[in-house]
Amino acid sequence: MEYTDEKYYGTYFMKLRRAQDQMLATIYQLLEEITKDAEHAPVEHIRSRIKSMDSTREKLSKLGYSQDVRSALIFLSDIVGVRIVTHFVGDVYSILDKLQKDSGWKIAIIKDYISNPKPNGYRSLHVILEIPFEDEEIPSIMTEIQLRTIAMDCWASLEHQMKYKKNISNEALIESELKRCADEIASTDLSMETIREMLLEQ
Numbered sequence: 001m002e003y004t005d006e007k008y009y010g011t012y013f014m015k016l017r018r019a020q021d022q023m024l025a026t027i028y029q030l031l032e033e034i035t036k037d038a039e040h041a042p043v044e045h046i047r048s049r050i051k052s053m054d055s056t057r058e059k060l061s062k063l064g065y066s067q068d069v070r071s072a073l074i075f076l077s078d079i080v081g082v083r084i085v086t087h088f089v090g091d092v093y094s095i096l097d098k099l100q101k102d103s104g105w106k107i108a109i110i111k112d113y114i115s116n117p118k119p120n121g122y123r124s125l126h127v128i129l130e131i132p133f134e135d136e137e138i139p140s141i142m143t144e145i146q147l148r149t150i151a152m153d154c155w156a157s158l159e160h161q162m163k164y165k166k167n168i169s170n171e172a173l174i175e176s177e178l179k180r181c182a183d184e185i186a187s188t189d190l191s192m193e194t195i196r197e198m199l200l201e202q
Contacts, residue, residue, distance in 0.1 A: 043084055090197075105131045
C-alpha cells in the first residue's frame with residue numbers, strides 16, 4: 001500500500017491543513033492593508049505547503065531525531081511553509097513590519113539572508129512563527145514564512161535543482177556562475193528599488 005503524506009500525518013493532517021489555511025487568511029488580510037491599488041500590489045504570488053513525508057523524514061534524520069510525525073510537529077520549524085514572492089526588496093521589509101505587528105502569532109526567529117546572504121549567494125528572509133495548534137499535547141507548532149523577490153525566487157529555483165541533481169560533471173563551474181548571478185541579482189534588485197522610489201516621488 002502506498003504510504004502518502006496524508007497517511008504519514010494521520011489525524012494531524014487536517015489540523016495542519018487548518019493551521020495552513022489560517023496562516024494564509026491572516027497573511028492575505030495583512031497584505032490587503034498595505035496594498036493601495038492593483039498597480040502597486042506588493043506581492044507577485046504566494047505559495048504554501050505542508051512539508052512532504054519524504055522531506056520531513058530526511059530533515060528529522062539529519063537533525064538526529066526519530067522520523068515519526070510527533071517528532072516533526074515538535075522539532076521542525078517549517079512543517080507548514082508559506083512563500084511570499086514580492087516585486088521589490090522594500091516590499092519584503094514592509095510585509096515583515098506587518099507580520100511583526102500582528103498579535104495572532106508569536107515570531108520566534110527572523111533569519112535575514114537578504115542583508116546577510118549565505119556563502120553560496122542564497123538570499124531570502126525567513127520568519128519562524130509559533131502558532132496555536134489544535135492538540136492538547138501539542139498546543140503550538142513552528143511554521144515558516146519565506147519572503148523574497150521574483151529574481152531571488154528564480155535563483156533559488158535553479159539552486160534547488162542543482163542541489164538534488166546527481167553526478168554533475170561541471171558542478172564547480174555552475175556553483176561559481178550561480179554565486180555570480182546571485183550578486184548581480186542583488187545589485188539589480190537594489191537598482192530597481194531605487195528607480196521605484198524615484199518614480200513614486202514624481
